[in-house]
Amino acid sequence: MKPTSSPVSVAALALASAPLIHAIDVAPTTLNQYLTNDPAPNGVSKLLLDTPFVFPDHDMRKYNPFLNKSVVDAYPSGAQCDIMSNGQICRDRPAYGSGLAYLSTPTTNSKWGGPTTPFKVFLSHTDRGPNQDCEELADLPEYNKGTEWEDRVGEGFPVQQFSPTVFSWVVGPGGVRVLKSFWLKDSKGHPVPGRSNTGNDDVNYPYACRGAALPLTPGGLDFEDIHPHPNGVHFWGSEEYSPSIFMFDATGEIKTRLIPSSPMLANLTTASANYPITPLLPPILTERRQNRGFENLALSPSGTTLYAILQSPIGDKSQATMKKTRVIRAVKVDVSNPLQPQYVGMYAFLASAPTDYTKGEKPKATDIKYSAAQYLGNDTILILERAEKAGMKLFTVDFSAATNMKGLYDASLAPEMAVDPSTLNITFAKVSKVFDSDTIPNGDTYFAKTEGLAVLSPTVVATVTDNDFGLNKGGRSQLDLLHLTSTLPFVRNVTTTIGKPKCEFPLCTGRRCYAYLPGPAHRHVAAAACEIVGGKVAKVPFYYTVKSFVKGVGVPTGKDAWVVPAGNVRFEATVGGEGKVLSRGKGWKAGVVCEVARPAVCGGY
Secondary structure: OOOOOOOOOHHHHHHOOOOOOOOOOOOOOOOHHHHHOOOOOOOOOEEOOOOOEEOOOOOHHHHOOOOOHHHHOOOOOHHHHHOOOOOOOOOOOOOOEOEEEEEEEEEOOHHHOOOOOOEEEEEEEOOOOOOEEHHHHOOOOOOOOOOOOOOOOOEEOOOOOOOOEEEEEEEEOOEEEEEEEEEOEOOOOOEOOOOOOOOOOOOEEOHHHOOOOOOOOOOOOOEEEEEEOOOOOEEEEEEOOOOEEEEEEOOOEEEEEEEEOOHHHOOOOHHHHOOOEEEEEOHHHHHOOOOOOEEEEEEOOOOOEEEEEEOOOOOOOOOHHHHHOOEEEEEEEEOOOOOOOEEEEEEEEEOOOHHHOOOOOOOOHHHOEEEEEEEEEOOEEEEEEEEOOOEEEEEEEEOOOOOOOOOOOOOOOHHHHOOOHHHHOOOOOEEEEEEEHHHOOOHHHHOOOEEEEEEEEOOEEEEEEOOHHHOOOOOOOEEEEEEOOOOOOOOOOOOOOEOOOOOOOOOOOOOEOOOOOOEOOEOEEOOOOEEEEOOEEEEOOEEEOHHHOEEOOOOOOOOOOEEEOOOOOOOOOOOOOOOOOOOOOOOOEEEOEOOOOOHHHHOOO
């Protein structure tokens, strides 16, 4: 990521020194072998780790230091969390896994293998904070069964002032090491809470759903997915309440939040939230089902295009037709100028049919939901689908030939209400399955709380679970590596030259291509400064310093590439422009270079 002095850069955040919080020796196999050896697809979905990486215990007040100590200390910790009653939360088992991003930034801390064994940095985050389902508590004698609170519907918030938190961490032979964390903040530096915004959200109550309802918090966020912006300074996140998309910096400050343009959200303003709010998205999104908002977000590598995807179909699921609908909506936003974003499209695809799940408990259509996404290129994303007691699947979703429903169904439920959506003359996005838990022992329950997704290579992805802060003996969050049944549409072979620019991207049509090539002699490869558009190479200026380039170092036999030694920054450029130079100095010369290594080696996306 690009270094910067103010605000704190993503790289600085990720690589800041921090004490070893806790490590659990559970996984003898490290991530690195899957970043340098890309397992060939063989049509079989499988787990690559015999035992998952388990996340460390971490007291809530360490990462939310403003919380009341007496409130937090009232909840169990350590071994108590394994024997506590159902409905209880654990104060030192963070819900690390609501979203996941892979930075591919190496760290060479000697505790984790030394300078010749760089470990890759990940980001993940919590959701809105510890919460208890009032209807579930009503069935528990130790809580509300038979009491005056038995009929309540909503959520109990044991720690009412909790603020959603982002963590950076690495994985090594000893497990997961947390490097840094920060909580979300408003423009005044106050923690952003995780509580409901409007009457369209769950009613919030104190602990165990007892006492008077808590007041609404227009600035509250139920944080569900994260992607770092390539400028190295900002992040994009998605959340469930409005639902909305928001941008924040590496201090946690919310810079902008994009919400639906609807009178139902009239109380959500810049003044009431204490951070910038822009009504931009189509009003139909307020028809999202409770706790089923923007669970999925995908950001293009150039940082110009966002897809936000709903967790479930919209509309009242008590109505017969909409109870069975499989229509999933996604919005496309142009964020080329992050502070002046443009809503440019709305698309749809069809969720799996309940009969597509053959293990565990047969789900209903309303049980199937989407929990994480990753941009692959050319308007194609990877998305995680799951049914909690039936399993998990991964799909590529190609929106490139789908009908843009912007202006057609911005305020209409017609696609969801149609008994046969094909009668609406809509072309749905093409969906292709690349992973299915049906082939994995106990796959129906193993992935029940998998909510984070990051692509490591064309055939390997990382997933992370949300443990709900240990609720109901939920254990700890864990990281798994999955082998896909087929290769994702990533770049794999490139010929690189300098002086006479030439690019060959056999599998890169229609997407931006750039990457780094790690190795002991250098840190980065010069980034690509070209895009493939309609099968033709579009060249743009690219700046490089001759003295800093070493020809052929660390390049596979038969490949010709110019690599940058350690200490040089990443460059990038976009088609049709002058090529943004992130850092220049004396001796820099203009040129054009098209350069990519396969993500199996560089971790590209």
